[in-house]
Structures are given as C-alpha cells and as structure tokens.
Amino acid sequence: MEVSVVKDILSANDQVAAANRSLLAARDVTAVNIMASPGAGKTSVIAATAERLPANLRPGVIEGDLASSIDTDALLARGIPAVQINTGGNCHLDAPMIRSALPRLPLDEIGVLFIENVGNLVCPAEFDLGAALAIVVASVPEGHDKPYKYPGMFAAADAVLLNKADLLAYFDFDLDYFRRGLAMVNPDAPLFLVSCRTSEGMAEWVNWLVNRCKVEAGS
C-alpha cells in the first residue's frame, strides 16, 4: 500500500532553523551566513566588515571549521566575540550546530552575528541555519565560471561579494560573464566588488549590510 508523505527531506533541519531564527530575532541579532570556497576570504571579509560596523551594531562570530581554531583565534585577538564549531569532517554547518553554539555567545551585546560556514560551494547551500541573510563570497582567482558550476550556492545568496577585486587587472576574469551567470540563477542578489586588502568596495557593502540589519530589526 502506498502512503502519501510529500515532506521536504530537510524539514527536521528547517524546523530547528526556524527556532534559531525566532530566537535571534527576539534578541535583535541579525545573523549572516557567510558561504564560500576555501580561500575566498571569508574570515578576512568578516574581520574587515566587523571593523567598519557602526558602534550600535557590535559583531559576533560563529566559526565553522573542519578541525582547527585558527580563524577563531584571529577574531578573538581582534576583540570580536567568537565561538568555534568543529564539524569533525562534516562538509557544512546545520541548524542544530548553530542552536548549540548560540548559548555560548553574549547575544545581548551582539548586533550582527556572522556565521562562517565550512569552505565549500556545494553542501552549505542546502542547509538553512536560521540566519536572516545568506552571503556568498566569490573571489577573482577562483575564476568567472562559479555561478554556472555551482548554481545552488549562488541561488541561495541574498548578496554576493566578489573579493580580491584588486586582482581583476591581473587575471583573465570576465566580470560580465560572471554577472550574467549570477543573474541567471539569482536575479535579485546585488553584487559587490570588494577587496579586503585595499578596502575598495567595502564601504558600499557595509552600507548595504547595515541597512539590511535595520530592516531585519524592524526599525
């Protein structure tokens, strides 16, 4: 006998994500899920963004990493509250991992909570964490074909950063081709060309983020 089910396979994760989302909203925290390949500059983007936030939006970070705490140590050294989730080889963060990390952070002091996902352009896109915003960081050395090869990841983004934009002059990176690929999978996501090294584009991106934080906080 066939029994109809019609249930999303990730519904258990999604329920925990929804609970995370309400908890964070109740504490006026805007969580930002940062996804990228290894080496695109997730930690650098978080640190450079955190430095430029207005005083009323204090940053916090959840670091997802396979095993090390190198990134967390770098953030703590800058005075940014950060907790580490070691995924033990898992290729992505999921909502229950975030649920268990939240009590370890001073949420009342945090305005923007950056969640640095595991470096991977495939798996993290499938798992809702309960963040208000999803940001994909691509970088110039990775090449201009990424939106075509990883459509699921780019489709999940609320905004895309193209980091290491100062290298555009040195790489055969077809920016127009990249833009068209992004527009095909995600016509609504704004693209910010940034460089953590030279600071170009950072002000525009941070301004967008701050405005989105105001929208999420309903003020």
Next chain:
Amino acid sequence: MHELSITEGILSIALGAAGGRRITAVNLVIGDLSSFVDDSVQFYFDMLSKGTLAESAALNFQRLPATATCSDCRVVFGVKAPLVPECPQCGSVHLAITGGRELRVESIEVDDGSLGS
C-alpha cells in the same frame, strides 16, 4: 558528504509516516540541481535502516530535470551544471533558473499485514 544528513532525514520521515508498518519502498522526488549522489544515499540508507522497519526498503529516485526559462523568447529548456550562458533558441543572456531544486519524500510503500507483528 552531506548525503549522510540527507539520508537521516529520509529515514526519519519514512519511519514517521509508516505508523509501525514495515516499509518496502521509499519514493523520492529530487531535482537535478540538488547536489547529491543517488548511490551514496542508497549506501547510507542501507546502513542506517538496519534493525528498523525500513530495513531492506527500496529507494526509488524520481529525478526532476532542472530547467531554465529565457526572459526574452520565453522558451523553457533543460539545464545542468555547468549552466549554459546563452539561450539555445534566441541567444539571449537573460535567463532564469525555474526548476530543479526539489528534495522531498513523495510517498512510502508499506506492508499492510505487518502492523503490530
């Protein structure tokens, strides 16, 4: 690698819907842009379902094609990653992905006679 998490979800949903009956098959609907490998899910399912009412159940994958729609000539065509940058009919670069991200348990097949046994 996240096939393990996906498979845990499939097993949990199937057992929840079975109401104590033995499960003989699980019917899945998977869009082609959902990034995982059928064989790998089957492998994990066989492992995780041992000793449960879903042990030895068959997994049936109904793959739905990913599609893109041309914003200019409106043609709908099948795609897979890596995506094509231009409409195959009119050459437009204004394309939108319009299908292929499905990921759900559609139904299960249960053995009616097994309840309470």
